[in-house]
Amino acid sequence: MSNKTTINCVVNGQRRTLEVYAIERLLDVLREQLRLTGTKEGCGEGECGACTVLLDGQVVNSCLVPVIQASDSEITTIEGLALSEDQLNAVQQAFIECGGAQCGICTPGMVMAAYDLLNRNPTPTEQDIRVGLAGNLCRCTGYMKIFESVVRACSLNLPQRHRDTEVS
Numbered sequence: 001m002s003n004k005t006t007i008n009c010v011v012n013g014q015r016r017t018l019e020v021y022a023i024e025r026l027l028d029v030l031r032e033q034l035r036l037t038g039t040k041e042g043c044g045e046g047e048c049g050a051c052t053v054l055l056d057g058q059v060v061n062s063c064l065v066p067v068i069q070a071s072d073s074e075i076t077t078i079e080g081l082a083l084s085e086d087q088l089n090a091v092q093q094a095f096i097e098c099g100g101a102q103c104g105i106c107t108p109g110m111v112m113a114a115y116d117l118l119n120r121n122p123t124p125t126e127q128d129i130r131v132g133l134a135g136n137l138c139r140c141t142g143y144m145k146i147f148e149s150v151v152r153a154c155s156l157n158l159p160q161r162h163r164d165t166e167v168s
């Protein structure tokens with residue numbers, strides 16, 4: 001493998017300088033170098049959505065993103081969604097209340113996708129929710145509870161925005 005290169009990015013509101021191989025997967029750098037193990041690997045092929053993060057506000061499958069593409073970007077992972085140390089984001093709270101997680105492998109990706117959906121559309125229809133989660137697979141097939149969790153999140157009076165709006 002060629003030499004490492006230095007990149008700068010903002011991860012969950014914190015400026016980070018990372019030494020990486022350009023072709024390393026963003027997923028691996030998040031999990032292994034930054035120890036942000038909330039982001040999961042399912043298929044490793046862009047099919048399941050377990051590795052979903054936000055890259056400059058766009059949902060991406062981090063297993064398909066060479067980390068060099070994250071240079072000078074803002075990344076949000078599941079660890080960055082909580083509103084504070086002791087207050088969860090509306091989607092996280094709703095998943096707990098509705099039992100939206102079974103084994104939990106798909107859950108961070110589902111929460112990230114739902115978070116993105118509700119940021120774009122705070123009052124989604126049932127069809128909007130189905131389309132918003134279409135890129136995320138659950139091998140436990142707990143789709144009804146996941147769906148109910150997103151509906152519940154819409155009704156919770158909690159702010160959506162996370163703390164990485166303030167970069168430190």
Ligand code: FES
Binds near residue numbers: 040041049061
């Ligand atoms: Fe990335 Fe499945 S692990 S899409």
Ligand code: FES
Binds near residue numbers: 101105137138
């Ligand atoms: Fe197990 Fe979805 S909760 S894969």
